[in-house]
Amino acid sequence: MAQIEKAATQRHIPGSDTAPPSQPYRSSPVFTEATLPLALQHDHRTKRGVWGVIRVLEGALLYCLEDGSPPRILLPGRPGIVRPDEPHHVELMGPMRMRVDFFDHEPTLLEDG
Template identity: 50%
Template structure:
């Protein structure tokens, strides 16, 4: 599963440097898809409006659609990065 190239990426965050804004409910802007990639460890991706919860790990990224409210929770030591795309990065 290969995603198209992102137009922007965050720095790599770990469980200590993960910003509070990503741990709280937020959404991507219109026309922007987020692809959350875990480099090490595990991360929980929660969509509070639907109750959907995904467990992300290396090789198991999580896609966030434009305007979709979500937040992440580290599950112990981890490293992650968010890539931003103008088209859906993963096929359904």
């Protein structure tokens, strides 16, 4: 996720009051099946204290945790939660658009945004 964090389009200082708690402090660019970084398709993890929300905007994406749990299909309105320092990767299933939102606390997903 370091590559996504470097390419982030929105910035916030964790612990500051510049973004409401329900808002990400940073968001990745929107990726397509053609622009999804290879680093995200291989095992990686967020930094300590950083939560991620993988949001599929169009299409579908397979979200795989390295803890042995079954892969999960992510769809628009059905995001994937990435816990801090949790090894994971995503796999393409066809055409798609997605982004990752980053939080400095466990996100509450009342609605997909």
